[in-house]
Amino acid sequence: QRNLPPSPPGASTFTFGRDTIKAIVSDVFSGGTDTTSASIEWTLSELIRHPNIMKKVQKEVTELGKGRSMITEDDIEHMPYLKAVFKETMRLHTPLPLLVPHEAMDDVKVMGYDLKKGTQLMINAWAIARDPSIWEDADMFKPERFLNSSVDFKGFHYELLPFGSGRRGCPGVQFAVSINELVLANLVYKYDFALPNGVRAEELDMTELAGLVVRKKDPLMLVATARF
Numbered sequence: 653q654r655n656l657p658p659s660p661p662g663a664s665t666f667t668f669g670r671d672t673i674k675a676i677v678s679d680v681f682s683g684g685t686d687t688t689s690a691s692i693e694w695t696l697s698e699l700i701r702h703p704n705i706m707k708k709v710q711k712e713v714t715e716l717g718k719g720r721s722m723i724t725e726d727d728i729e730h731m732p733y734l735k736a737v738f739k740e741t742m743r744l745h746t747p748l749p750l751l752v753p754h755e756a757m758d759d760v761k762v763m764g765y766d767l768k769k770g771t772q773l774m775i776n777a778w779a780i781a782r783d784p785s786i787w788e789d790a791d792m793f794k795p796e797r798f799l800n801s802s803v804d805f806k807g808f809h810y811e812l813l814p815f816g817s818g819r820r821g822c823p824g825v826q827f828a829v830s831i832n833e834l835v836l837a838n839l840v841y842k843y844d845f846a847l848p849n850g851v852r853a854e855e856l857d858m859t860e861l862a863g864l865v866v867r868k869k870d871p872l873m874l875v876a877t878a879r880f
C-alpha cells in the first residue's frame with residue numbers, strides 16, 4: 653500500500669496497492685483451480701456411471717461438432733443437454749458444500765431466528781441441493797430435470813447455490829461455467845471413456861473426501877480412446 657498518491661477529496665479511503673493485487677491474484681488461483689478440476693472429475697464420474705446419459709451428451713456434441721477438430725464456445729450455446737449435465741453435477745456434487753463463511757452485517761431475523769450483527773453463518777448449499785422437499789429423486793443424477801426449467805445456478809434461485817449468491821457470490825461463475833462446459837464438451841467429443849481393469853460402472857466408488865472443496869476420495873481413473 654506504499655507510495656500511493658493521497659485520495660482526492662470525497663473519494664473512498666480504500667487503498668488499492670500491491671498487497672491488494674497480490675491478495676486478489678492468490679484468491680483467484682485458490683478459488684478457481686481445485687473447484688474446476690473437482691467439477692470435471694465429478695461430471696465424468698457421473699457420466700461413466702450413467703452410460704445412457706453419456707451417449708446422449710456425446711450425440712449432442714458430435715452432431716454439432718460435425719467432425720471439426722474442436723468444440724468452440726459458440727457451439728456450447730447450442731448444447732442444452734451438456735449444460736443440464738453440468739448443472740446437475742453442480743447440484744449433486746456442490747464443490748464448496750458450505751460455500752465460504754459469511755457474517756451478518758446487522759441484527760437480522762431469518763425464518764424466526766434472531767442473528768446478531770457479527771454472527772458467522774455457514775450455508776449448507778449441499779444439503780439444500782439434495783433436499784427431497786424441493787427436488788424430486790433428490791439423490792439421483794437426472795440432467796433432464798433442468799431441460800425445461802428456469803432454475804439456474806447464478807445466485808437467483810436459492811434452491812441451487814453452488815456459486816453462492818449476492819455480492820460475495822463467486823465472481824468467477826461465468827468463467828467457471830464456460831471453462832467447465834468447454835472442457836467437458838471437448839473431452840466427450842474426442843474420446844470414449846471406460847473404467848480400467850474390468851471395474852463395472854455400478855462399482856465406481858463415489859465416496860466424497862471432506863474438505864473445503866469436496867473431491868472424490870478415490871481419484872477417477874479412466875481409459876480414453878480417441879473417437880476419430
Ligand code: HEM
Nearest residue numbers: 679683684687748751752814815816817820821822824828
Ligand atoms: C466450478 C467452479 C467453481 C465453483 C463451484 C465456485 C464456487 C464458489 C463459491 C461457493 C464461493 C463463495 C460464495 C459465497 O459464499 O457466497 C466462491 C468464491 C470465490 N470464487 Fe469461485 N467457484 C468456482 C470457480 C471459480 C473460478 C474459475 C474463479 C476465478 C477465476 C473463482 C474465483 C472465486 C473468488 C475470487 C472467490 C472469493 C470471492 C469473495 O471472497 O468475495 N471461482 N466460489
